[in-house]
Amino acid sequence: MLTKEHAREVLDTYIKAWETQDPELIVTIFTEGATYHERVLGDPLPDREAIREYWETKVARDQSNIRCALLNFYTDGDTLIAEWEATFDDVAQGVRKRMREIAIMEFDGNLIRSLRECWASEQTGQLRGAN
Numbered sequence: 001m002l003t004k005e006h007a008r009e010v011l012d013t014y015i016k017a018w019e020t021q022d023p024e025l026i027v028t029i030f031t032e033g034a035t036y037h038e039r040v041l042g043d044p045l046p047d048r049e050a051i052r053e054y055w056e057t058k059v060a061r062d063q064s065n066i067r068c069a070l071l072n073f074y075t076d077g078d079t080l081i082a083e084w085e086a087t088f089d090d091v092a093q094g095v096r097k098r099m100r101e102i103a104i105m106e107f108d109g110n111l112i113r114s115l116r117e118c119w120a121s122e123q124t125g126q127l128r129g130a131n
Helices: 004-019 023-029 048-061
Strands: 030-037 063-076 079-090 095-108 111-126
Touching: 004 023, 004 063, 004 079, 023 030, 023 048, 030 048, 048 063
Parallel strands: 030 111
Antiparallel strands: 063 079, 079 095, 095 111
16 A cells, blocks of 8 residues: 555655656656556556656656646555646747646556646746747
8 A cells, every 4th residue: 555655755756857857767656567648638658668758758858947846645545646736948839837737646566557647737928039
């Protein structure tokens, strides 16, 4: 069963990996066959290597100046539900964004075997030099 202490450690790692844009760090909290469902109506990423590739593109290349604050988290058996708010530069779109997200994570032992995200974001400004 997932403890609150371990859940907090995993969330701290997730946030650190996001803020430091580290694809190598993020995959340390996922099982080899983990799925990552970034878009509710889209197909999930099918494994840890696909998660790494997604983070290399979406996070390391297309975002910068990331700040994330954990708002709440809850555990129930092997499930973790977390809510956070983040701000970041969306380099690909040339805008600053604020995002609020709820993530549902199911664990296999100490690692995430499934992550499903539900989020909304809004533009909060233009990046300097962006068209």
